[in-house]
Amino acid sequence: MGEQIRVIFFHIGSDTFGGGSKMLLRLLQSLDRDHFDPILLSNTTDELCERARNHGIAVKIIPFRGALDTYNRKLLANSSLLPRAGLRILQFNWNVYSVLYSADIIWCKNLRAVLTLLPYISVTSTPTIWNIGLGLESNGKVRYLNSIALRAVDHVFIESEEQAQRIFSATQYERCRDQFTIFHKGIDTSEFDPRQFEGTREEEEFRIGTAASISPRKGLGYLIDALPTILAEKENVTLSIAGKPPDGGKEYKERLKERVHRHNIEDHVEFIGWIDDMPHFLNTLDVFVLPSLNEGIPGSVREALAMEVPVVATDVGGTSNVVIDGQNGYLIEPEDTTAIIQPVLSLLDNPSKRSSMGKRGREIIQELFSIENYNSQYEQFFRRVNETSD
Structure with missing residues (x-):
């Protein structure tokens, strides 16, 4: 083991560059290269x-x-596909052995990543971390898969006890x-x-906005349904929806557009797609709304608060x-x-009220959710894990 701590970050490629990928990129960029040697491992070159x-x-x-390549994302949605991909998982672990063997720590981005590396991490003494991300509730077969993953890894990173x-x-x-x-991103x-x-x-x-993956989990239909009543009180309101559908999710976006058409509010709703300059987008908003059905601690909410935009979000x-x-926004029922x-x-x-809540929101982000605190906690954790495994 050299002076640097080599951390292999395993990420299964995606068509979208979402919040989890953004956060991982920030972490990779910020790790102290004098003490850490990060390597991003993936099955494909994505963004x-x-x-x-x-x-x-x-x-x-x-x-x-x-x-394994054919089913990819479908493996957890339909775990009966796992046996068919079993041989390919073994093949992948054989092919990736030379990369993983050099690791001091293995970090898996989500449950799919853990299950894909299961043959290797089940037998290695290298400390393995399961980063939960959003996570899937332990119902039915997913409960069984979660149990397997818990037995295989050494550490589990979550954003809150509520999430766990x-x-x-x-x-x-x-x-x-x-x-x-617990790691607050x-x-x-x-x-x-x-x-x-x-x-x-x-x-x-007035501009209401949201930034989210265009998927049922984000509850965007409820926000669209709320807009006609809001417009009855204030005519000069626009709803801006930033984001794009995940793999295979274009049909849901079309259903949302049909919903807008049924309400006859096309002139007040804009689907603006993926946003590269998120600070600029957030700066145009008066209120940020996230009506999700489930979350960890949503990155888009933290970004909005950092930009002094008050938030209305589901609890x-x-x-x-x-x-x-009541301090930096409002919590509502999903x-x-x-x-x-x-x-x-x-x-x-x-x-x-918008101004005072916005300022309080930024204060909370600076106190509890700064990237500096996050990176420092990560580096300290990696050092402790590495020292324990020596």
Whole structure:
């Protein structure tokens, strides 16, 4: 083992560059290269891999073959496909052995990543970390797969206890409590800083916005359904929806557009697709709304708060850890269109409330969710794990 701690970050390629990939890129960029040697391992060159390479981070690509490549994302949605991909998983582990063998620590981005490396991490003494990400609730076959993953890894990274209790059964959580470590993902408050846009916000109309994967889990239909009532009170309101569908999710976006058409509010809703300059987008908003059905601690909410935009969000997962009801926004119940309306109107009607809540939101992000704190905690954890395994 050299002076540097070599950490292999295993990420299964995706067509989207979502919040989890953004956060991983920030972590890879910020690790102290004098003490850490990060390597991004993936099955394909996606946007995360390309951006990582552009920042001088080592990237190793070991392709999936046959059934493993064909099923990819479908493996957890239909776990009966797992046996068919079993031989290909063994083949992948054989092909990736030379990369993993050199690791001091193995970090897996999600459950799929853990299960893909299961043959190797089940027999290695190399400490392995399962980063939960959003996670899948332990129902039916997923409960069994979660149990397998818990037995295989040494550490589990989560964003909140609420998230762990949602994803795992009570028995799983109590049995493996010592494996869990809470990491609140960090925000670069120098990048997400409203002061760089002072004087540029338009005042002619109100703008409600959200930034999310265009998928049923984000509850965007409830937000669209709330808009006609909001428009009845304030005509000069636009809803901006940033984001794109995940793999195979274009049909849902079309259904949302049909919903907009049925409400006859096409002139007040814009689907603006993927946003590269998120700080600029957030700076155009008066209120940020995230009506998700489940979450960890949503990165888009933290980014909005860092930009001093008050938030209306559903009280799911660990969202209440960052949205303090009545201080920097409002928490509402999920799957409730009516619950969205009043908090949004209250903020649109009161510019001083929007301002004070926005400022408080940024203070909370700086105190508890800065990228500096996040990176420091990660590096300290890696050092402890490495020292323990020596």
